[in-house]
Amino acid sequence: MTIQWFPGHMTSARRKAAETMALTDVVIEVCDARLPEASSNPMIRELRLHRQRPCLKLLNKADLADPAVTQAWIDYYNSQPGVKAVAISSKNPGEAARVPGLCKLLAPHRNDGIKPLRMLIMGIPNVGKSTLMNALLKRRVAAVGDEPAVTKSQMCIDLGPAMTITDTPGLMWPKIRHDSDGFMLAASHAIGRNAVIDSEVGIFLAALLLQRYPALLTERYGIATDGMDGVGVVEAVAKKRGCIVKGRRGGDLDLEKAAMILLTDYRSGKLGRISLESPESRAAMLAAADHPDAAGTPATADPD
Secondary structure, X not given: OOOOOOOOHHHHHHHHHHHHHOOOOEEEEEEEOOOOOOOOOHHHXXXXXXXXXXXXXXXXXXXXXXHHHHHHHHHHHHOOOOEEEEEOOOOOHHHHOOHHHHHHHHOHHHOOOOOOEEEEEEEOOOOOHHHHHHHHHOOOXXXXXXXXXXXXXXXXXXXXXXXXXXXXXXXXXXXXXXXXXXXXXXXXXXXXXXXXXXXXXXXXXXXXXXXXXXXXXXXHHOOOOOOOOHHHHHHHHHHHOOOEOOOOOOOOEOHHHHHHHHHHHHHHOOOOOOOOOOHHHHHHHHHHHHOOOOOOOOOOOOOO
């Protein structure tokens, strides 16, 4: 299954974001700390490089990610010119409060008190942009929901006497190049469910967890993972949680329901602190994609 998701409103949202960036001093790109590169829209990078705007890259939901892997990503991004990366949880007001100060460091020319510092929040759907906006303003001004594409239009608000901040709708890009990126985005709920098959996403997630965090699967579901594949994990979860298709003879396992249990546990952090990609695994995935295997099929997994 190839996952693509680009709702119609995103075309106009991209155009509007490009216009606003021309009047912006610092771009705040919010990514999911569990999959920083897969959740980074290449169009945002293109737009800000075209306008030569510095970027504060926020690895949000860091409380759900593997801290060692998150630190590796911070080091990776901080080695790039014009980029400052930090890990935060936008639900934590104290962590969100650091953002304006970090933006000031990236735009020292706005510290003269003559013109306000203009910040622009960008990112893909459901990475926590609106939660960040609300935390910065200490009141609810942006709609928040555990569904992608809740925000549909831009919102610009004064953040003190010498700062303005603009929140933008979540932006996907028209074609997701790597299948594994699509699956990671779907597993992390950045893509609408109408574009995916939950059982396939759950199987992908299970296979990845087998490679990197098998002990967490055993701890959460009480299953022995030795010799299992992704399908086997979802089947084992179905058996443990009593996921049976109603009305079927023989008690067929309900893999769709079991997959949703796995996905929900991952998304909520009940499985533990998990990162779906690291700088090393990302490099390996890209190398595999550039050099198809002997059968001529590009690798779509994200191996460690």
